Amino acid sequence: MSSLVIAAIPREDDLVWKISSEKKPHMTILFLGDANNPHRAQIAGYLAHCINMQVITRFGMSVDRRGELGADKADVLFFEKDNWSFPRVEEFRDMLLKDPNIKTAYDSVEQFDEWSPHLTLGYPETPAKKLDNGDDRQFYYVDFDRVALWEGDYEGVEFILKREVYMDIAMSDQARTGLDFLEHFGVRGMRWGYRKDESGPSLVTTQTHTRARANIAGTKTKTKVKAKGGEGHAAHPDAIAAATKKQKLKKSGVAALSDQELRDVISRAQLESQAQSVVQGKGSKFVKKHFESTRDQQTQAFISEVAGKQRRKVTA
Numbered sequence: 603m604s605s606l607v608i609a610a611i612p613r614e615d616d617l618v619w620k621i622s623s624e625k626k627p628h629m630t631i632l633f634l635g636d637a638n639n640p641h642r643a644q645i646a647g648y649l650a651h652c653i654n655m656q657v658i659t660r661f662g663m664s665v666d667r668r669g670e671l672g673a674d675k676a677d678v679l680f681f682e683k684d685n686w687s688f689p690r691v692e693e694f695r696d697m698l699l700k701d702p703n704i705k706t707a708y709d710s711v712e713q714f715d716e717w718s719p720h721l722t723l724g725y726p727e728t729p730a731k732k733l734d735n736g737d738d739r740q741f742y743y744v745d746f747d748r749v750a751l752w753e754g755d756y757e758g759v760e761f762i763l764k765r766e767v768y769m770d771i772a773m774s775d776q777a778r779t780g781l782d783f784l785e786h787f788g789v790r791g792m793r794w795g796y797r798k799d800e801s802g803p804s805l806v807t808t809q810t811h812t813r814a815r816a817n818i819a820g821t822k823t824k825t826k827v828k829a830k831g832g833e834g835h836a837a838h839p840d841a842i843a844a845a846t847k848k849q850k851l852k853k854s855g856v857a858a859l860s861d862q863e864l865r866d867v868i869s870r871a872q873l874e875s876q877a878q879s880v881v882q883g884k885g886s887k888f889v890k891k892h893f894e895s896t897r898d899q900q901t902q903a904f905i906s907e908v909a910g911k912q913r914r915k916v917t918a
Contacts, residue, residue: 604637604754606707608649608698610691611748611760612721618679618744621731623724626756629663629681629746631695634704635711637753641703646751646759648701653749653761655855658694660763661687662745663719671720677730679741681719691719697854844870 609628612618618627639645652658663681671678682688695717699705721744724730752758837845847863848870856864 606634606637606639606642607752608632608634609750609752610746611750613745613747616745617741618721618723620733621723623728623730624722627721629719629721631691632698632704632708633711633713634707639707642753644703645701648704649698649751650761651855651857652694652697653763656764657697658690658749658763659766660747661690662743663687664743665741668741674725676725677723678720679723679744688719
């Protein structure tokens with residue numbers, strides 16, 4: 603019975619192509635049982651989507667050792683699990699298993715308790731090849747640049763993996779490093795137009811002192827609403843739900859979200875943007891008022907200075 607397999611294929615110039623007696627040397631990522639799966643097209647479509655979203659890019663696996671595997675005594679290369687690429691391949695496997703068609707096929711056949719990444723070089727009846735001219739190179743590393751969905755004897759579709767964009771990673775790390783060094787200076791809760799009261803930790807405004815003096819003089823002032831506190835609240839369940847959907851959109855793409863989930867993400871983003879404009883409005887008004895007041899004072903001072911000079915000229 604032919605089988606349905608998702609496998610990673612080494613670069614064509616890799617040494618394993620000269621040694622392996624397999625038609626196409628490969629590392630099995632997922633064994634999905636019978637090749638006559640009625641959902642082969644959907645599985646291929648989801649696999650193409652994951653690769654296009656760069657869930658996995660070109661990668662290499664460090665060789666741990668060469669040894670035998672299974673009752674067939676296959677001659678294989680065992681890869682190291684502490685290699686930096688191993689978590690990426692595991693993440694790719696986990697993402698594939700989120701597809702219901704792949705998950706159903708995977709669960710329908712007996713699997714090993716633990717995935718052991720390896721590449722087969724040969725079998726006792728079809729042993730691995732010998733290198734020409736006494737080449738004694740050893741296996742240390744295998745580079746993979748394609749992923750295939752095979753149906754039977756290495757037949758099926760193959761997808762070329764994209765290269766890792768190192769510049770994006772470096773810039774991202776630099777941005778995160780910059781955030782790590784951001785610090786706050788000043789009084790906790792400080793805002794524009796507020797200064798610290800020397801008699802205690804509370805924050806008072808110049809408007810507060812003006813209002814107090816006006817009350818003493820018997821002058822009526824407008825009623826204003828003041829509120830304290832508000833900090834330290836935990837994230838609301840609605841915000842957590844929206845963030846979860848946003849992360850799902852980022853990692854799996856729009857196809858992974860329902861119409862309602864997409865509407866929820868967009869609606870939350872719009873509401874948060876509007877809320878930010880409301881919060882920032884008070885600071886903007888204060889700055890505008892401050893500069894207008896400063897400008898008026900400077901204008902009055904200039905007029906007074908010019909008028910004083912004119913009076914001195916007339917007197918003289």
